[in-house]
Amino acid sequence: MLQRFLLGLAAPLALSACASVPAPPSASSPSLYDTGMVSAADPRAAEAGAEILRKGGSATDAAIATMLALTVVEPQSSGIGGGGFYVRGGADGAIETIDGRETAPAAATPRRFLGADGKPLPFRTAVIGGRSVGVPGNLALAAKAHAEHGKLAWAALFAPAIRLARDGWVLSQRGHDFLQRQPDTGAHDAAGKALFYDAAGVALPAGARVRNPALARTLETIARQGAGAFYQGPLGREIAGKVAAETPDDGRMSAADIAGYAAKERPPVCGVYRAYRICGMGPPSSGATTVLAILIQLEPFDMAALGPDSPVAWHLFAESQRLAYADRDLYLADPDFVPVPVQSLIDPEYLHARGRLIAPDRTLPQALPGRRDLARAPGFGPPENGTSHFVVVDRAGEAVSYTSTIESAFGSGIMAGGFYLNNELTDFSFVPEQNGAAVANGVWGGKRPRSSMAPTLVYGPDGKLVLVVGAAGGATIPVQVARALIGFIDWRLPIADALALPVLYSPGDTVTIEQGSKLEALIPALAKLGHAAIRKAELPLKTNAIAVKGRALDGAADPRSEGRAISQ
Template sequence: MFENYLIRLCCVVAFSWASSAVADRLEAPEAATGLHTRTAVVRQHALVVAANPLAVAAGVEMLKRGGNAIDAAIAVELVLGLVEPQSSGIGGGSFMMYYQHSDKQVLAYDGRETAPAAATADMFMLDEDQPMSFYQAVVGGRSVGVPGLLRMLELAHQQHGRLPWRILFTPAIKLANKGFIVSPRLHSLVAKDAYLSLQPAARTYFYHADGTPIAAGERLVNRAYANVLLRVANEGAKAFYTGKIAQDIVTTVHMHPTNPGRMHMGDLAQYQAKSRAPLCGSYHAYVLCGMPPPSSGGVALLQIFGILGHYDVAGLQPDSVQAVHLISEAERLAFADRNMYLADDDFVAVPIAGLLDPAYLRQRASLIDTEFSMGVATAGVPAGAVSMSKDNALELPSTSHLSIVDKWGNAVSMTSSIEDAFGSRHMVDGFLLNNELTDFSFMPDQNGKLVANRVQANKRPRSSMTPTLILDGQHELVGAIGSPGGSSIINYVAKTLIGVLDWHLDMQQAVALPNFGSRNGPTELESGTGLVSLQSELEMMGHDVKVGEANSGLHGFMRVQNGWMGGVDPRREGSADGY
């Protein structure tokens, strides 16, 4: 059943698997309750799908001016950093998958944050045995990794962009100077955040003088951000990584009275984005391509489908207990391996070939009992594995995803993040700094074994971001997908791909399917959806069921007969448009 298909550079990855008008449209529903909660958007030539209509408009403008998917992605992300600052921005990092139609090439760009040179394995430990609590570590400078977004965007643009770099900054600069209308989601997140108002610059920007949060419908101006973008537009990314902006970042990181960080000017000056070999594998008549480490998304996603390939997923109903059971069991097996082995493979030997080996995945698939849950899966022992201790580092769901296809058939699937909502809560020059270093394991070792995802100087923390490209058997572009959601990203993307490729839903229907899955703990069901009715039956099958919010933010597109169809997550404020 398994077949060799594609290569990850040095090793074969072989597997087979059977404005006011704008403001009026903004929505933030608690959860999708069915398949048709948004009207599908189809455009003939080019399409942008992203988390805010203002950002989508910026991307479409670049496409209409003759730009390609890379150009549009840069314009979209710069606007997202303004209008959706809680999720991503120039103070954070990103992973980008790029499809180049002219030669059917898939490229992967790594703009993940790095630990500063002064980082140590015990930097999140209170003493030898006691790690800091999550928000003890997050709030302040200690959690801030060296931002990678702008260096990554610059690298991708230098290699593939069509429009001048400075043009791509125009929409965000204009919007920052003019002001944008605060969305309901941004207002809600500011209002309920317990830490954002503690930092003076963030308090001044996000709150009124009387301490009340910015209101939905209010116009918010950010001239400091506009000034930073203007400098980077004119001087390139070096304007961010050296000089005054870099010094402002370092000063802010060090100034926290109880939780200062360790970043220095040299860390910023020496940061490099990386072009990496993508991970690709066949599924039915399709090829899925995703990010390699330091993201765990590509490996875990391909493991999930490699395991599910031994079962008739297409024959299951999307809302059935059998579907939830089988898919959740495959996911818990993948997460068991993820938590043991996945980390920055520039520092740790990650057994990627072993994890994706057909024989290994066949053996893992055989562990699934179709009638009863395994509860908590144990990591396997793939070829090339070194004995490690498992890692349960938190990875919280404040991230943003965009998917773009241009008129030439080039495409971008890009996920960006500052980690937690509002990151470290530290604002500098109009943008928020990330807290990505808390994606590392706080404990460097357990039970006498090292943790693969432990803190090390200049290392990139493990991520779950899963930007994914979908190709056909001739390596032509079929679609793209990705999501916010912390470590749940992997399961959100898997659900959507199963919806499209196995259950033959369109992209909008698949995105809106209720979210579910397991991260090798409880089986999670999205509250407010029909899947909640399965709880009792799942519990009888041995599942520990947890019902809760699953605010994914999935955004993707698929090729259709008359162009491209966008899938917009009804759980957030995104949109799709093109021409």
């Protein structure tokens, strides 16, 4: 009944503010840039995308090849067992977005993550096994994007990943660390244990060569037969069977759930910050609305004059996050199931009014949502983790920002066809209602969980592309992207320096300072400004970007990661 009621409320939404800013002129020549470029979280994946660019592939082709290679070399974070969001900008400035977010099995109910006592399950209990697995969307997304914007044959995009899986790849230090920290998921499945751990159950050391013939066979099949081999073939039935067998209750996955999955085109969400047009992914992602809220709320303040060493600048950034995340937690969810007031949430007048709540010399006593036009409650959900991001720009001017994820390290721990299956359903709120009000991000059959992923394109005041950016790192993603944009736009930093900026994360009343960063020295000043709860912690930070400088591309990867930017 609740679902039908919420669906009845849903109305078409004008999600894009793009029409308010003129699009850049069409390219006058076949080549806008001297070379194409890929930036990804693993150099082998970046090289896979660059290889496709060298063969004449489009940015879309290269992005797909990068995603497939990450399935092999970064199994803890992303791949074909998960989903993602794709944001594409054409040479003419037109923006398209595709939602490849995972869906809950049709039989799932709002009580999926509640125990027999009605209380939320412990996070790791919810993660491991079939209860957390959503129907993977990455291959459906890839097929849809390729059909619209691919230049090379579908099978050609799989060649680099197949080669890595078949011939072997060297386990990185980061990969080893994940295996060592998360054996409950990394070695949960016998296939994963055999692939990544020795006979004594010890994680393979960094430098070990890993061959994954099962994944090579899976990729070869999908390369020959298309994405349908994943969704309608034996592999789809295997996935459904393994997930159902490890789902103790509430809505076991079926082969029909897999076969019925569809990636969806969504309207882009765009806004203007200091004359720069910033476009990203709309619901079920909260990325674009949260990034825009953080930025536009800060427009009344002279962030450029304050600079990156000012405690006041970081205080303002913290306060803007608190307000943006209050709206995010209350309103953002799958728009096919609940009405999401996107246009209202990114309205400049609304956000400037929110910004006037921020004071440079004190903190807000409490950061509350700003709109009360829908009766709902904020939900409870554990913090998001994992994910991978990559960006591509080709010589013809096509730009792709693509975030791919299986959620936590090694997802649910279940493997099929040589890859890990996601635990994305733990991105739903574990509590479906509070005080009689529905939680927007509660579980429903067929619904897509809210995401923080924020693949982003930025256009300058002249309408031309200036930056392609995105991040991995769970709920910190919008903050990482907003920080990079402030560094790039306000502080005029080269993109590598903008990505190297420290991160301050404050979605609630606690300010988390990136451990070991220069922000630690600002803690006393932030405390004097009223931030009572400040802690230092390691944060899951991993940003990738490409900046445009005339005909040249300037790629960068987060210095905290193993990522790299590679030209074609």
